[in-house]
Amino acid sequence: MKIEHSSVHKRLFRYTIPHKKSFFLAFTLLLIATAADLLGPILIKIFIDDYLTPKYLPLQPLVWLASSYLLLQLLKIVVQYFQLLQFQKIALQIIQQIRIDVFSHVHRLALRFFDNTPTGSLVSRITNDTEAMKEMFVEVIAVFIQNGVFLIGIFIAMFMLDVKLAFYCLVLLPFIWGLMKLYQHYSAIYYGQLREKLSQLNAKLHESLQGMSIIQLFRQEKRLRSEFEEINDEHYKAGMRNIKLDGLLLRPAVEILYILAVILVLSYFGISVADSPVKIGVLYAFINYLDRFFEPVNEMMQRLSMYQQAMVSASRVFDLMDEKEKNPVMTGEQKQGVQKGTVEFRNVTFSYDGVRDVLSDISFTVNEGETVALVGHTGSGKSSIINLLMRFYEQQKGDILIDNKPLSSFSNKQLRDEVGLVLQDAFLFADTVKRNITLHEDHFSDEQVKAAAKFVQAHAFIEALPNKYNEVLVERGSTLSSGQRQLLAFARTVIRNPKILILDEATAHIDTETEEAIQEVLRDMGKGRTTIAIAHRLSTIQHADCILVLHKGKIVEKGTHAELLNKCGLYYNMYQLQHSEKEENFSKETGVKEIYTELIE
Template identity: 60%
Template sequence: MIERHRHLMTPLNQKETFKRLMGYAKTHWKKLVIALLLLLGATASELIGPILIQIFIDDYLTPREFPQNELVMLGLLYIVLHVGAAGMNYVQMLLFQKVSLEIIQSLRIDIFAKVQSLGLSFFDQFPAGGLISRITNDTEQVKELYISVLGTFIQNIVFLLGIFVAMFYLNPQLALFCLVLIPLIIGLMLLYKRFSSRYYARMSEKLSELNARLNESIQGMAVIQIFRQERRMLREFKAVNEDHHQAWLKSIKLDGLLLRPAVDFISIAALIFILSYFGITSFDQLVELGVLYAFVNYLDRFFEPVNQIMQRLSVFQQAMISAGRVFRLMDHDEPSPGQKGTGSPVINQGNIIFENVSFSYDGHEDVLKNVSFTIHEGETLAIVGHTGSGKSSIINLLLRFYPLERGEIYIDGVALSRYNNKELREKIGLVLQDPFLFAGDVSSNIRLYDQRLTDADVQKAAEFVRADRFIENLTGGYAHPVGERGTTFSGGQRQLIAFARTMAKAPKILVLDEATASIDTETEEDIQHALENMRKDRTTIAIAHRLSTIKHADKILVMHQGEIVEQGTHETLIAEQGLYEKMYRLQKAY
């Protein structure tokens, strides 16, 4: 990854992360309060149970007194408390999990909205697999925090407090001893947190790398197979997978040592102490069996929630690491360029002026150097040149995919920076060399989810570019399903759908980025006819690889190493016998 994005792999401070996660819970405070009250009620009901048994043993069983009415009431109270606790636990758990799912839903929407607001420069340098991992795997880990961790923590902490209250009620001296256990357990948790945070951060990083490699390999599978690189790709994938495996293994070893085994050791030591205390005390004074039973019962109940909390610590650590990575991405400040200044200028004619424009992607090497040209309304400007000459960079700046650094661009006499994105996107239509089709159907790809476009508008746009000819022959016509990236269509068919998508907006300015570079012979005539229709009465910029397609352009710019080295019509440039004439002659030879 590019060095300036390296910080995105580093999670945030856990205290800050936890605070931000809790901020998502504020809007659900009513449900959380109700759930907490039910939790308190259920905890109190469960804690009263051993006291009722202690009363039965010491007041009735030991003296062998069995008054029917009192015992029935005692038994009914015990049953009611347990049934009530079960009911309250069910409702509070349901409320906690419902709130948790709603919070995760909001978090995923927020991070996806953030990703969509980032500039294209970010996507040029950050692997797609890593982003997918943030939005899916990391948020899934955060979901586990809300669903299985926080509810368990709250419930068991409340339960522990209740146990201490009951212990002090039965025997204050022993209860004070049990307080000594708290620092031991907290120390164990801090020790676990210290080491596990390193391992889980490593695991999350390697999982992102795995996703990135999977995404890259699947997208480039044809290249991998044609160059017989399967073994190398598998070897590299195995290496990353092994790193991920080793991080997991270290966390498993840590869990096996510091979670339940360590707590079980402390609990056994505490039980030995309690039984020894009652045993020694019995030599000098009477020990009530009910109190002994209740205390041992509470001690057992004390360590069960501790064990549950410790078992959830691993999930908590993973969730905190993942949440930190999510918030790092959400805090990343690399927005797409936006409007500067006030007002809402409108593009009416489509006149374009580039004035001494220079640009660099990396801040070091210029890919455009003092580029200046003018296009008048309704004219067609063609841009040609070798790969890397700066052709696409001109388009990227005109569409404001990247911020303009030096020079100025004007549309209808107004600086590009003064237009809002909505106006630019509606008035400038773009067709790429490799058209991207979304999963859905043909109609949704032309409409591109713009509900303002009716079915009639969609069909009219298709007819305008002659895409209706093959669409109507498809099963279902405009409702014909489109798979991922439209792989079931030919290159020419995908391009015609992209043309229809662009023309459905009726743009004032049309940008064609090598739109005819990969067309097939079956649809070439339709595409050429579509291009003629599309260029009528609108300003057009066409990046061309096949020079024969731009012979009738009003002006041709010849780019070389970021500079305009020649410009003019096809005839004048041929007559000059410069770079354009050499390129044209070479293409004709083939």
């Protein structure tokens, strides 16, 4: 995985711009703390050379010297605390903004993107990768700035003590730089592999949790465990490669450089002693500064691993934020929203992958107040028509019009405020029943919520819940039955009073008794509204004004229920098949009841 560090750095730097004043304050505090820290060895050098070595120990100067040293140490501790607090506060605010930006961006992406991207991988980028970026801001940047300033200060102090020896010590810098570049090169490869395998682990885990019932039903536990174990093993190997790299190029290599530096300094002073006496204070200060020099280098080297993880993670996050395939947006200048609700498809052709057409030359019109049903075998293109009408996808050819105006001339808000969609699989949030109906739109009153629930026959079961409309549902409303979830989805749509109603197998999970009541409700809802209904059970759409029969992405038949039966075509065959299955099921149920009655008697 090749990472353009300069590009990532620029994007990360943009997030620091709103915090310029805070950065200036933190940097000023850092300079003060660094200066206080570096002056300590200078004071000790003065004490050794000016007072201890000549055995000149006047009380007042020594008290001032000791007091100055203690005050500097106290100042360093206090200022370091506040500068660290300031840097970390800025870092957390920056990563908070990045998370909000990537989360918001994902909501604007087209459904086509989610069709091709595993959910677990997205979760990994928004959580794990941003967490790694947070560690960089909190740990790496603050430490690099602090230690970078500290190293510059150390060299300034060294030059003040001995210019010639300070120049000799500069020879160490290319070796340290080369060590960091070598580590950066190899760790980029290993951390890229590590993050990719972690993303795959999340994707596999998400898939397993979502399909747990199927996994247990078909005894797929062993296969899934084997696949998960394989990815986990690859993640382990990538981690071990990185640990070996850390163990070789971080502290051990720096320690070797430190030993060479100490040998250099001692050799210099050893050679110099032949020409002139060596000041013990200067020797102490140099060794002290060398020790202080390599400790920041060690800290920076150890945080290079965090830095490299963050660069890989930031690259993955920014790749997601650079995803261009967003929801279709308004291209015209339509000021008014949907007025009547007339829907027209004109020669519409559509493909999900750009290769195989799932809809081909589709044309039909649904006038205001009419109900049109879409039927056909699985894969015939029924749901694709709904996806295009809702602007989840963009058609390749043809036109879709509402009230004789192109669909693209309406904003998404205008369109979705007036189009109500009820899907086969009702999605509920982990929230109260009331808020699942209102979706946090506060302009709906409690009376409106109850009226909508009563209208769709949901009020009775809601009232039976412990907290009624304030009952908090778990994720996806899994504690409710499929039918109850569907009724809440109906109530969510009814309360918004849309001009266009779209039902995608909306009664598939509702029992027969409730369905009969719902069908009556839907007929009442359809009055004065444009209704498009996808149905598998043909008995539910017999009263539709027009039925469109789709086959392999084309409309092959059109007409009312009676007209289509008279044609004896595809619709007739589908109806006969369902009718015979219904009679067969009824006969089986009747036979079971008779056997059960005989056993009782």
